[in-house]
Each structure stands twice: as structure tokens, then as C-alpha cells.
Amino acid sequence: MPKPEAVTLKQLRALQAVSEHGSITAAAEANRLTPPAVHTQLRQLETNFNARLVERGPQGVARLTRQGEAVLVGARAIETALEASAEHVRAINEGMEGMVTLGVVSTAKYFAPRLVAGLQRAHPSVDVLLRVGSRETIVGALASVSVDLAIMGRPPRVPEVQATVLGPHPHVLIARANHPLAGRGRLTAEAILSEGFVVREEGSGTRILLERFLERLGRGRPARMLEMESNETVKQAVMAGLGVALISRHTVAEELAAGRLVELDAQALPLVRQWFLVHRSDTALSAAGRRIHADIVARQGAFLPG
Template sequence: MKRLDQLTLKQMRALSAVVDEGTISAAADRLGLTGPAIHSQLKSLEDIIGAPLLIREGRERNTPTAQGQAILDAYSELRAAMARALHRINALNSGLEGSVVLGVVSTGKYFAPRIVAQLHKELPGIEVILKVGNRQEILAALEKRELDICIMGRPPRAPQVDARPLAQHPHILIASADHPLAQKDLILREDLFEQKFVVREPGSGTRILATRFLDETGTAQKVSVVEMSSNETIKQAVIYGLGIALISAHTVADELRSGRLIALPCHGLPIYRTWYILSRADQRLSATAEKVRDWAISHAAELLPDLKDLKNTGHTG
């Protein structure tokens, strides 16, 4: 047999049409070709195969030889494979299939798995690869083009990004249920004097916000600070009475509902920031990444923790 790459779909299509229609002339009519063109394609195919492909049975019938049937079977499989490929291409072009790398700052890890799980249910053809890190780590990954889209608070100055609002992001002051401040109806600035604040590491968005809050209330020089490396350790430290903390309400929704933590009613709180979903401005998103971004924006209200019932815990939003 000659080289495989000499076979063409046109040759196999001509063979299939002759077998289906019975004659070369009928096959030519179906395909919009001339009889000699069909004959030439069959002759080329027989030369490649090295054997006859058709048995002539009367004037109106051409049946395949064993070799011809093998080609027809292969052609049928090729058509099915191409149909599947085109279906997948259409899905990719419409954003219904493919993979997306989603970066989320660590404060968002409490709702990010819900986003991935719900996406899997509603858009099962899309694989979402979730990467969680602190703000500096997510920005570094964005800089290296390791992320398609990411969720964070304040958009960075560099690299330039296309940032779209996702949802409000309230920050509250939390304490343990038996903390001395827990019994007060309203926390005044002087009530914060001599308090111990549990804060995130430098560079964290939550740390930046806590520092700004202490500066704006004039208490920065009057409180002591204990640094923790994650929101989870901050929650545990506050639960066990180590201090109080300014933290994202989305990270402590469950603890507030269970009573393990309370939100202290304080002037100027909650501080409302915004969650953004963003991508590099100089990086064109795939249709799949656009689909995930737009889906997340339209479903944000149901994906983030419900904070409406937190007013009974001191939350004053």
C-alpha cells in the first residue's frame, strides 16, 4: 500500500456515494461532480489501496469488495470522529467547554469552592482549576500569566487589569462571645484603647484595611498587635480570647451564626469594599474564561455567604 497521507476524504466520499447510489453517474449527480471526476477519484483510491474496491453487478449496482468495505468502515468512523470534533469546537467557541485557572485571594477561599462546585453543576464541560493564595501570591501569579481570571479586593496598579465588580465585601470587628466589649451596645473609639488586635501578615489586603482603620480612629499607637498568617488562625485566636480583629464578614459567617464569634457594633463599621473579578488587560480571555467570568458575576448573590441575618450579632450593615 502506498503512503497513508495520500488518502483523501474526497476519494472516500466518492466511493461511499457510488455504493449508496449504485452507479457512478448517480453519485456524480449527488455530489455535484462529473462522472469522469468520480471515476478519477475511485481510480486514485484503488491505486493507493492496491486492490479493486467495487464489484459491478448489472447496470445499476456497484457493491464494495472486502477492501472497499474496509475503506467505507474507516470513512464512517472518520465522519463520526469529525462530528465529535466539530461539536467540541463549537462548545469551545461558545465557552461551554475547556479549562480555566481561577485565582482567589485567601480571604475568598471560604466561598470559592462553592463557585467551583456550582459551575461544575451548571457548566459540566468546563474544568475550573482553583488556585488560592495571599494577595502577593495571586498578584505574582497574575504577573506570570499563570491565571486566566482572579477574584480579589482592591485591583492592582500593575499589571493593568480589566476589573469588574462582583459583590460587596463588608469588613467587621469581631470578638469572642465572652469578651468585655461584647456587652456594649456601641463601641467608642476610646473603648479600643489598650485592646489587642489580631491581624494578618504585611501585604495582605485585610492587614492594609485593619491598619487604615486603626489610623483613622486614632488608635494605632494605643493598641497592641498580634500577627497571624491566615484568617483561620485569626478566627481561632479571637474565639479563644487572644484579642479582637477586623476581618471580612464573609470569612466568619458560620461562626457568627453559631455564636462562637460576635460582631462588635462600632462607629464606621462595617467597612464596605468590593470583590472584583479581573484579568490582565493585555491578555485576551478565551470564550470559556469569559463564560466563567460572566457566570460568576450574574450568580454572585447566591454564591457568597448570606449576611442578611447577621444584624442580630452586632452587624450594623
């Protein structure tokens, strides 16, 4: 009975060399072996297949039997598969293939899909998975290493990360189109503080920025706040006349352009922060992760709304 599990690459390559060069001596020279070494490999291969694979003729000529030709087909298939595997491994090692999970805070969801689409076009063999969540969710994902890279407005202290600036992140004060403060020019602190504010949940980057803005503006004066769970509900609440809001300009670009919302003018506005691309300092990025990281940075914020 044939014993294919005992077959080695050396034996198969000896058979291939004989087929290509026509003799054991020429096969030995091509493989930088001695003729007895090639002869030994062939004998072992014939034993493993329980068949005569090579016929030897006059003047040292050798040719494959029908059984030998059948084994040669398998040998070539194995070589092809190994070459394909080696190419696949090389592509992975060089970051040409792989999977990268990109986490973004909810405010970035307005531009992140366009960014990911551009990355997929540039790197079709790298799967870039997009994960959108609150700041707390994305920081937790970094801590659990369930995302490779993250885009956010303020790098966390824990876990420790390496952060790269991507571009400006302006925050503006918005109101409904027919709000009494719309079009009044530079607003006073009193005019702003007399309004109710539609805000995000505690701990969100936008909420923290608003609280710091109001603290500077009102010197501790309390403000009326109505909390909403997402940027979309904040926008809808402002358009419904429930108050004004400090929000990322990148989340309201369409509404401002369409005139459904207006940007109010006040000293120190817009508040310009930065978008950061972060990854854990203590966890090495894969080759694909490094390639995607480099591509995002090289775009120099071109994917951010104008």
C-alpha cells in the first residue's frame, strides 16, 4: 500500500529533477547533490508509493513511468501550493493583507465611513473594520485590545497610547434657523448664559468641552441643561427649539449648509481642538495595522469635512 504520509519534499524534488534533466547525474548536478543521494531519494519515494517511478536506460538516461508521471503531477501541485503560501505570508508580513479594526467616537461617524472607503480602495486586500461608539466604549475597546486603532478628540490617560494629530476639530454653538440670537453678531456672555443647552451624556468629550466653556463664560454660574444620548438627537432637539448646543462642526456641516441650523457668533468660538489617531503604546501593531496607520496620517486630514 502507498504511504503518502512518509513522502518528503526532497524525494519529490529528486523526481522532478530527473523529469526535467533526463538523468540521475544531471538531476544531482541541478540539485547540488551526489548521484547516490538522488538515487536514494528516488528509491525511498518508490518504496513509499509501492511502485516503480523511474526507468533507467542506456547511457544513464532516465524517464518516468506512468506511475512516476502521476506522482509528478502531485509534486508540481505541492510546489505551486507552497509558492502561493509563501507569497501569502510575504503579503501578510508586509501589511498587504490582513484585518485592522478602527474604532471611532460617535462624533467621527460623519467622516469615518468615507475614510474607510478610501482605505479599502487603497488597500483592497486589507479588511478595515469600522467600530463606532461613545468615547467610553472606544476607550474600553482600546483597553481590551478589541480595536487596533482609534480616532478621537482627546487621547485617554488609561490605557497609555501613542497619539498622532490628524487635523483640526472645531466646535461651534448652534441654534435653530429662526432663533432670536441668530444673526445678531457677536453675542455677550449674558445672552449665551440665558439660554438652555442641549448636551450629550456625562463623560462625553463634547460635554466636557461645553462645561469648561461655560465655566470660563459664567464663572461658576449654573446653566440649564437638557441631556441627549446622541449627536443626532441633539441636532433634532436644537431644531425643535429646545435650546442651543455646543457641538462639533463636523457633525452639523450639512444642516448648516442647508440652513436648518445656524452657527452663533461668540468670543472664543469656534473652540478648535484636534482629532487624534491613537493606538496602545504597549501593543505592537500588525504589519497591516502599521500600513493603515501610515495611510491615515499621510492623508493629512483631507477626509475631514471642510
